[in-house]
Amino acid sequence: MYRYDDFDRQLVLERTEQFREQVKRRLAGDITEEQFRPLRLMNGVYLQLHAYMLRVAVPYGTLRADQLRQLGMIARKYDKGYGHFTTRQNIQYNWPKLDEIPDALLDLAKVEMHAIQTSGNCIRNTTTDQYAGAAADEIEDPRPYCELIRQWSTFHPEFTYLPRKFKIAVTGSPNDRAAVKVHDIGLRMHQNDAGETGFEVMVGGGLGRTPFVGKTIREFIGKNDLFSYLEAILRVYNRFGRRDNKYKARIKILVHEEGIDKIRELVEEEWAQIKDGSLRVDDAEIAHYIEQFAPPAFEALSDDDADFERHKAENRRFANWVRSNVIEHKQPGYAIANVSLKPIGGIPGDATDSQMELVADLSEKYSFGDVRVTHEQNLVLPHVKKADLFAVWSELDKAELGTANLGYVTDIISCPGLDYCALATARSIPLSQRISERFGDLDRQHDIGELKIKISGCINACGHHHVGHIGILGLDKRGKEFYQITLGGDASEDAAIGKIAGAGFSEAEVVDAIESLVTKYIDIRESGERFIDTYRRVGMDPFKEVLYGDR
């Protein structure tokens, strides 16, 4: 866990008090909405369809038990008893009252949390692998570097008014679970020929109305040089990024228009000026941050646990949950337990106050008080003893948190869509619910295997539809909701932007259309192929055929 120092504490409290004054002045009529809007956005407060929305940062998706418990309390005290976990590993509240938000922010500050930089044209919350520090396949825990990025980017005076928002994602594993290639900057940890650990730096990835897979600007940057190199990229973007058109203002457009070679040249030139300056982080300082994320006090255990095996043999539902939701841990005798926020027919990413409190309690009892939020809108207990998995699952199951569907067709990413969002053009949640119900049978989900469906309710692509194996984009066609299907997207290390299959489908037609795609895949797949593998082998045509026939 990162440690708040006195500086952090003071900074957040000062900001909270400033915002309290700003709200007071706004309500008294001393400042106009036009003046207030940028101030509230800087504090994560949006105005949505039905009410204000408060977006709270969860730095790199890592929460302590007391923080998650407080998030539950805030859901109850200031909202309507629930919150929504997002693809940015953050949480959003849908119904806070403006005059109560300063108190909510103060309650957040009590557990070292805030809503700073969750909106606005600044460097947003850095995201990472939800299994950081636990995954068997990771090179190194990426969170110390995320924390350094957080400190470097928080209130960075030079980067408060960037041309547009800026998102950085980091993976410490070759298996990318953080979708780093579709971020403004993606960092992939790896080792160079000399055996040093550092990062591949990718730039200009992103979704939205103009999706791109990030391009490699530098194959390797050492840890000590990472921050000056990031600063150099941001400087080039801040200077040359387009400010004339909001829709062309992201760095992906700059990279696309100028070409990666030109951008690289500019960045290297800038970097040469600053690389030996104050942003060079020495080994001792890095060690200090690594120490903050030191592994918890794992017990030396055998990787085989007889009770765990017995429970699996005796309880089919538990065995099914283990099959999909439990991931190998680097420490023998431990496992990573995923808590699905995708009950069949439920609202993806929503959790009630008591569910949050339960997961907080379970993390305290079974996972060293550590909880993670995933960009796929689930929660994770990262360090659970195999011997405790049955107890954990039993508790989760009672609270409708034990759904065994991680990575399956019902583990759908969905943005809030038109049910909540002022920007949306169509609803996305009801569609995700209907797809979930259609494919809810677990045997069928096992048969289909890994299939990532991602739904966005508008072109801004918060639901990551471009990188869904099957992506769905909700649009408005003459006042009616209709849905465009994309195929072949991928958010992993093999990142790809999906291709539009053809004309959109009405709300009534779209679930059948998805089912016909799945049926086709089942018909033509070769042994061991996932949906995305089959798509890559056969291409769009066979799928287009089932969607449109002769149309």
Place this chain on the structure above:
Amino acid sequence: MSLQVVTANRLDDGLVVFLTSDGGWSENINDARIAEGKEAANALLAEASAPELDVVIVGPYLIDVEQQDGGLVPTKYREVLRTKGPSVREDLGYQAV
């Protein structure tokens, strides 16, 4: 002739409101003052955009409505959702009351 009303979000709690005949703001669309025709609609929006209302509401705008079964219903689904609440949580929003 098309019918329109003015909607906004209330400043303090952010909830959806409609401009009423007496110049107030109601949570119920059926209390809304109806403008018939472009001229009346523009006048209604001008009234709602008065600087002194900046301390009451945020972002006033016109929406198209229809008379249906003695009540007013927006023609766009987005606005229907605003008069009711999230379609996926019928226990929340105005529809729950």
